[in-house]
Amino acid sequence: MDPRPNPRYPARVATLHAFANPTRFLKLARPLTPALFWSGVALALFGAWAGLTLTPPDDLQKETVRILYIHVPAAYLGMAGWGGLAVASLSYLIWRHPLANLAAVAMAPVGAVFAALCLITGSIWGRPAWGTWWEWDGRLTSMLLLFFVYIAYIALARADSDRGGDGRVPALFGVAGSVLLPIIHYSVIWWNTLHQGESLIRGKIDPSMVWPLFFTLGGFTLFFAGVVLMRMRAALASQKVEARMKRMAAQ
Amino acid sequence: MMVKPKHQRLALALAALAAILGAGGLALSALKDQAAFFYAPGDVAGKPLPLGKNVRLGGMVEKGSLTHEADGVSIRFTVTDGKAKVPVAFRGVTPDLFREGSGVVAEGQFQADGSFAADNLLAKHDERYMPPQIAGKMHKTETLEK
Known part of the structure; x- marks a missing residue:
């Protein structure tokens, strides 16, 4: 099934649309899923091992600093997950391609898990470092809000599809929720917060300590992509099953 | 020339996104002093x-x-x-x-x-992370070994 060249579309748009074709998507996603998943697991495991054994402890925090190799990638993916969800939602609203909606729905629980992991590891670190499990400061509160917004999106998307909705309402919610991303990122700059400022982007982590972080960052990202592809394939497969059941029932 | 619905939706979605971000920005600038975790x-x-x-x-x-x-x-x-x-x-x-x-x-x-x-x-904690031997050059740390 080859899409005929359409003179009204520029070539760039035509290739983008070709990837949005479920058959082509599946052809690409089938080998990509295990490759992304397992390379992600390998990189993350190596980064975590290196962060536990090969790097020096921090001068002030001592060994507790090592939680950063999990906390930072979890925080980044909690936010990047919503970024991806918002972009997919926006393109679903504009181009109405079902695959974009499928991608947004597939990303939500994965991003929520990473946001939760970020909150949990941060809390565990906060007890020895700050002297508290939790404080209502700008960074902590906005990240907790993002976690709740993920939960709300998952509930909304499920309710919408249960009632036979076309996914436009959850997609709007997905776009609107992205307002939290700059708030989380700039919270430590705009307000006095207990949470420290940017370390990684401003290069404030000593090179001898920072390098395993790049392995866990890369590994978590590949793992995220692999799990999202897996969920999208599962959703497409269950759609196919439902369609076939309907056809069989009609016969 | 006909306006394609796709382009209309694109314009609408982008306008909605701008409105959401603008509203968020306004709310935050009003919050600026109240949302501080502490006084300096x-x-x-x-x-x-x-x-x-x-x-x-x-x-x-x-x-x-x-x-x-x-x-x-x-x-x-x-x-x-x-x-x-x-x-x-x-x-x-x-x-x-x-x-x-x-x-x-x-x-x-x-x-x-x-x-x-x-x-x-x-x-x-501040945003600097460093091992003790480098930190020692910046501020003296006392250890049991010394």
């Missing part, structure tokens, strides 16, 4: 102190300002943000990362004489 000494200098209210005071513990009282659990130190200083009194257990030259957030009340009585201390 410079924020309260020269202004009427919020007396009798539980507030948080944050800044750096000034080097050389930490003194221990004879009872062993009471301490006094000065919190500074480079613009102003506030003397703080505290009685209790300090967090591990609490030390001179490091960040601190004190929970308590301002007193009429301009000092601060803390009920609880939180250590504020």
Whole structure:
């Protein structure tokens, strides 16, 4: 099934649309899923091992600093997950391609898990470092809000599809929720917060300590992509099953 | 020329996105002062102190300002943000990362004489992470080996 060249579309748009074709998507996603998943697991495991054994402890925090190799990638993916969800939602609203909606729905629980992991590891670190499990400061509160917004999106998307909705309402919610991303990122700059400022982007982590972080960052990202592809394939497969059941029932 | 519905939706979606971000920005600029986790000494200098209210005071513990009282659990130190200083009194257990030259957030009340009585201390870590041998060049750390 080859899409005929359409003179009204520029070539760039035509290739983008070709990837949005479920058959082509599946052809690409089938080998990509295990490759992304397992390379992600390998990189993350190596980064975590290196962060536990090969790097020096921090001068002030001592060994507790090592939680950063999990906390930072979890925080980044909690936010990047919503970024991806918002972009997919926006393109679903504009181009109405079902695959974009499928991608947004597939990303939500994965991003929520990473946001939760970020909150949990941060809390565990906060007890020895700050002297508290939790404080209502700008960074902590906005990240907790993002976690709740993920939960709300998952509930909304499920309710919408249960009632036979076309996914436009959850997609709007997905776009609107992205307002939290700059708030989380700039919270430590705009307000006095207990949470420290940017370390990684401003290069404030000593090179001898920072390098395993790049392995866990890369590994978590590949793992995220692999799990999202897996969920999208599962959703497409269950759609196919439902369609076939309907056809069989009609016969 | 016909306006394609796809382009109409694109314009609408982008306008909605801009409106959401704009509304968020407006709400946040209104929140600016209320959403602060603590007052810095410079924020309260020269202004009427919020007396009798539980507030948080944050800044750096000034080097050389930490003194221990004879009872062993009471301490006094000065919190500074480079613009102003506030003397703080505290009685209790300090967090591990609490030390001179490091960040601190004190929970308590301002007193009429301009000092601060803390009920609880939180250590504020800065964004620098470094191993002890490099940190030692910047500020002296005492270890058991030495």
